[in-house]
């Protein structure tokens with residue numbers, strides 16, 4: 001594998017960042033490539049073309065994941081990331097991990113090295129921006145799809161099953177399950193946070209991925225005339241929701257290391273002279289510490305009971321995700337750290353505040369490791385940025401990691 005190091009081509013990586021980033025490009029230079037959309041499919045087709053040209057055995061599994069197999073052997077080293085984006089997101093989130101894997105194959109081919117069995121995977125719909133369910137492709141592959149998920153619909157009423165069918169997948173996405181085929185799983189991803197930039201290091205090793213709870217909360221009150229309904233006896237869904245939002249924020253502030261966000265809220269019927277009869281809001285709670293996350297969610301449950309009693313509303317929680325924090329494999333972290341030293345980077349272990357596909361193999365018992373690549377200007381926006389030089393260095397670290405782990 002080491003012979004491949006000299007063939008890593010930073011210019012090729014830079015060109016491919018632009019070529020892939022052009023699929024779903026928005027007016028201000030961002031990318032909109034939602035899960036199971038024609039744009040996501042086109043991104044998979046482009047990556048498949050590059051990998052097929054280097055001898056990859058290309059398949060699309062029943063969850064529409066792109067898989068390119070190389071080398072031989074019973075069990076595979078999986079190198080994967082995702083090819084979808086949020087609306088008007090950046091061209092590095094997810095995509096750069098796939099591009100580094102493609103570059104590894106290019107470099108290994110150019111150097112004429114024999115590959116161990118590798119499966120390069122481009123996951124479907126990691127972001128969950130369209131159907132509300134993130135990590136879709138990797139959840140299908142590792143037996144962790146939520147019950148009844150294919151019936152979930154996007155804003156236009158298109159279900160996941162419809163969207164899969166439109167792309168030629170008629171079967172059950174759960175049949176994408178990878179059963180005992182994986183030796184280990186590696187994912188490269190931009191950090192999407194400031195720690196590597198602050199530490200002036202191009203790469204870092206992920207120690208823990210935070211646990212995440214996602215809820216959709218529906219508060220049912222009673223709509224009424226804003227002028228003629230006395231304050232006593234009102235069942236104002238928005239006031240009840242506001243109390244719950246503040247209780248959640250307060251709980252997260254008290255519990256260090258846990259963050260909580262209400263990012264979407266809607267009030268119906270939505271007129272200035274009508275008491276809101278129904279409010280729907282989302283909740284996102286994350287922590288590297290599962291007890292901390294559960295404690296914050298339980299405060300929200302207390303606030304729900306208060307709202308029911310004091311405001312006369314009905315409150316329903318729909319759990320969209322409930323993933324524990326994941327500590328990644330110690331042996332792989334050690335190998336990644338040694339690989340970083342070899343490319344001249346003192347390893348730094350990081351907590352990932354973002355969820356990643358790597359959670360699913362890790363929770364399914366596959367030894368899993370993750371490298372972060374320095375990124376600037378945040379993420380999930382068109383200004384998100386990482387350099388081709390850092391991506392090339394990450395590819396070299398990936399080559400050295402595989403040499404160590406194989």
Ligand SMILES: [Zn+2]
Nearest residue numbers: 082093094126
């Ligand atoms: Zn991502």
